[in-house]
Amino acid sequence: MRKILIVGAGQAGLQLALGLQSHGYDVTVMSNRTADEIRGGRVMSTQCMFHTALQHERDTEINFWESQAPRIQGLGVSVAAPDSSRAVNWLGHLDGYAQSVDQRVKMAGWMETFAQRGGQLVIHGAAVSDLDFFARRYDLVLVAAGKGELGSMFERDPARSPHETPQRALAVAYVHGMGPRPEHPETEAVRCNLVPGVGELFVMPTFTTSGRADILFWEGIPGGPLDAFQGVKDPQEHLATSLELLERYLPWEYARATQVELTDAGGTLAGRYAPTVRKPVGRLPGGGAVLGVADVVVANDPITGQGSNSASKCAATYLAAILERGDEPFDEEWMQGAFARYWATAQHVTKWTNAMLAPPPEHVLQLLGAGNELQAVADRFANGFDDPSDFEEWFFEPEKAAAYLERVSG
Secondary structure, X not given: OOEEEEEOOOHHHHHHHHHHHHOOOEEEEEEOOOHHHHHOOOOOOOOOEXXXXXXXXXXXXXXXXXXXXXXXEEEEEEEEOOOOOEEEEEEEEEEEEEEOEOHHHHHHHHHHHHHHOOOEEEEOOOOHHHHHHHOOOOOEEEEOOOOOOOHHHOOEOHHHOOOOOOOOEEEEEEEEOOOOOOOOOOOOEEEEEEEOOOEEEEEEEEEEOOEEEEEEEEEEOOOOOOOOOOOOOOHHHHHHHHHHHXXXXXXXXXXXXXXXXXXXXXXXXXXOOOOEEEOOEEEXXXXXXXXXXXXXXXXXXXXXXXXXXXXXHHHHHHHHHHHHHOOOOOOHHHHHHHHHHHHHHHHHHHHHHHXXXXXXXXXXXXXXXXXXXXXXXXXXXXXXXXXXXXXHHOOOOHHHHHHHHHHHXX
């Protein structure tokens, strides 16, 4: 039986561990926190997973919360005009529903399931020296936790990393009491609100430790008015700041947020990071090699909501590559090949995300505006969150955008 160590207990690490476990592999997961510590801690993300990523969970039979989480049927885009009205406002329909499950719920539950099924769970904050020791005792070591010392093992890939500094200041609040959008009161949807030159707000339904909730997620241009959460430690002050910004910049969202309250004391998060692609193989002092997983090696800004989706797709890709390898060694050539299979998908996410971080060119403004009148445009943009490779066909180049608009409006 092949022995595999996975360092990190997030979406990719645990999904991969549970998948390998179901195929009879001897899997060890190393986490720096227990399941109870995760469940009772601070929120970790703004995950909204679309059809393909959700299907990977179904394939592994770990979609434990699918019947409880809100079924997100649409994705809306609103663009604020200078007078605080909406220059653009539409709702695209998803071909397959999306869902968001608070990672405190999901990761704690998956960790407990992994242990119950006989997996070895080690609660220990791993260092490079630990991996140097373990690499000689496992057939394969995968690193799915990239903060601090472990992340330094993976060299930045400058050709694929155009940004050296954070492009957005991030702030999250999980709330109860958010009202529906009056124009679509029965439709669960992610709402993307763009304030040109200032930043973005995303509102999404989720399932958290206390049931159904909504996430308020600000992406502020650094140094701008939405970059207002640095140094805010008190959760209630965080929420008050968020509501003040809503009232100022997005009155249509503020109107349904006047009765909100935080889901719990751990329901806020703020921070920033530079989007970075890293080379997939980490070098150990003793000469061994480890393979980076998901956002350890491809960390995009969350403006396109792809973090947990990419993690799920990476886990599924690596699972297939490991199963196909059989008894052959997991050498560096194999590691490079496994990552190349993942990059075939991830490259489209990186390209689209970096495009959305930049001021939109004229043809993109025309596409977004066309969604007001052409449902096909709204629907195609919404479904691009599930399959970002589709944007290659109509979104990036003015000529392709014009040809597409001509076809759908004809």
